[in-house]
Amino acid sequence: MQNRILKNTVISCLFVVILSVYSCFLLYTSNLQETMNQQAYSQTMLLMHILETSKEDPVSAIKKIESEIYGRITFVDESGKVVYDSDYEIAQLESHSDRQEIIKARTEGIAINQRMSNTSNKRMYYCAAYVKDIGVVRVGITSAIELEDVLKNTSPILWGFVIVFIAGILVLSAMTTSRIVDTIEKYDIETGEGEIYEELSPFVQKIKSQNDIIKRQVQTLTDEKIKLQSIFMNIKEGILVCDSRMRIVQTNNEVRKIFGFDEYQSVFSRAVKMPRLVAAMEKALAGETTQMTFEWQGRWYQSITSQNNYHNEKGAILIVLDITQQAESEQNRRRFTDNVTHELKTPLTSIIGYSQLITNDIARPDDVKKFVAIIEQNAQNLMDMINDIMKISSLETREGFAKTVLSLDEIVNRTIIQEKLAAESRSITINSDVEKMQIIADESQMYQLAGNLVSNAIKYNVDGGSVDVRLFRQGNMAVLVVKDSGIGIPADQQDKVFERFYVVDKSRNKKISSTGLGLSIVKHIVKAHDGHIELVSQPGKGSQFTVKLPIE
Incomplete structure (x- = not known):
């Protein structure tokens, strides 16, 4: 009986020892397999993102x-041929078209598989993505050691250990097993806190090295996501x-600013209160692309x-x-064209009319000289207008723009x-109260600026009035x-x-020789010299124009 008990005890202890050791290795291998699969998955996702973008x-x-x-890394084309x-x-x-992970990835998008590699004859942890x-694209990872190899290499040592220390195992096996498992469970791989057996x-x-690699790759993906989101x-x-039910799923700051809704708004028709755009989005869900131009709250989009x-x-x-x-520029261009056409047509009509009277001998001899004078005056008006238009054009393109050191006070006094x-x-x-002053500017444009301002102050003044000119x-x-x-x-x-050709009092302007471009030229000159102009005026009391230009 004693031998039988001893035999059963020895067998039980031996079983417990073997089971405990095997359990430790199985626990480790399970964690290792999970880590391998996770690493293969994260690296495959990284490659998939790179290929898609x-x-x-x-x-x-x-x-x-x-x-x-x-x-x-293995890259397989649509036919199953290995490209890289x-x-x-x-x-x-x-051809890899018959590999389980490749087949599954084509149908499900992502596939994870663990098997012996047909190429390397090693156990591999695969993750494939379509x-x-x-x-x-597939990533295959092999672990440093497998459970079967560990058991195969340590079996002789294990049996020797059991035979030599069978008596001690009977007493200490449970405590030792518990201590081993407890040590492994308490060890923190991330921080390295806790004790671990040297073996x-x-x-x-x-595992820690692989975890560090995964963390770096995850951080890289996170940083890339943050950058793209920004x-x-x-x-x-x-x-x-929007999704298929016209619910808003993603917006950026600009679209919320345009339509004035917050980031918590979820229904498109409530956020964008414009039937044309709602209809366009509904067409987009059906596969139709629509482009349109519209005005919204005083701006064009x-x-x-x-x-x-x-x-x-x-x-x-919706973009x-x-x-x-651009819309305002186009509107200004059309308005400028219309104004030029109108302003040119008036003197040309007069020139043609009086020319026909003279050519057809309808005008009396006494009136011919007067008509010629009118024709000459209108021709001069046309020339002045064309010259002013050319000045504005050159100012906009900055053709012939040459800054030099000049005495602005001399220009003002001469004007x-x-x-x-x-x-x-x-x-x-x-x-006049003109302070001596030198600035860096285009001389001819300074003459035009001062000349237009002083000339306008005289033209649109009242008889017996006054003009005050100050430079400081x-x-x-x-x-x-x-x-x-x-x-x-x-x-x-x-x-x-x-604005070009704009005249405040058109009835009065008929008596004044003016192209309506003087102040537009002044504004362009000031802008070209990085300055600014201010206007203060009251009907019946006069106007004050203040121009500020950088000295250097």
């Missing part, structure tokens, strides 16, 4: 990131994405709506671009002298102030006086 060919894109991938393999020559490899219209250190270090949120085009797949279901995307500046005759003919007094320094700016006691400008028209 890269504009290069798949092989070049893979080679660029190959050094950051731990394991064997990081560990083997392509010529040595047969990239639409490109092929299947397990290589395995722990390997670009998406801050681009100047407004972007909005161009939009494109088209179908967009979102999480494997049909959706729609909106602010084209207010006053030139305009004195016109002022005296209407008993208008010109008062204010910090690093030269300040030219021209004030008159003339007819003044209504507040609602003060922004328009700098």
